[in-house]
Amino acid sequence: MLSELLKNKRLFYQLYNIDKETAQRYRQWPCPHCGNPLSFANYDRKPRGEPEGIPEEYFIQFSLCCGTQGCRKRLSPPSTRFLGRKVYWSPVILSIITDCQNHFKGKTLADLTRHTGISRHTLKRWLGFFRNTFPASPTWRKIRGYVSAYVGNDTLPSSLVNYYLTIKSKAEEALVSCLTFLSGDFTMYPEIRAG
Secondary structure, eight states: OGGGGGHHHHHHHHHHHHHHHHHHHTTSSOTTTTTEEEOOOEEEEBOOOOTTTTOGGGGGOOEEEOOOOOTTTOOOOSSBOOOOOOOOOOHHHHHHHHHHHHHHHTTOHHHHHOOOOOOOOHHHHHHIIIIGGGGSHHHHHHHHHSTOOOOOSSGHHHHHHHHHHSSSHHHHHHHHHHHHHHHTTTTSSSSHOOO
């Protein structure tokens, strides 16, 4: 099952490095509001679900801020580790919901809670997010056409993760690629940014 990958510190290391490189690329751009330079204004997060012993630096949310008086606007680069303001790490949410959709059809939320250790309320929120909110989001509407038509909006995220599992040789590569795609980092996909 995909959630077995969550025990692997290397996964979190890869995602941290992707986010760091993305933030450094975005840092080189001018402020989108006034055109002046951007500076790092990172902050700590306290996500849940990581393996024990991962370094504290992995908990940093990369953020940029314009230093120009009168502007001071923030810019959050895309992240593979954090899904908006959600409390759990992105790979945790994606893996557990995908496992639920792939392997636990017909099971109750109580069964899933016992299996995952995550509250019923949290699982319901995650399922609702992927069923209702994410398919209507600007990010998904922009990138939707760049994956197979077999990826169904009504079966997200499992159909998207399963798509990546068919085109990558290892499950870890598939999860990392899927999270990078879902982050909406259009600098990684020039054809999307140009469109």
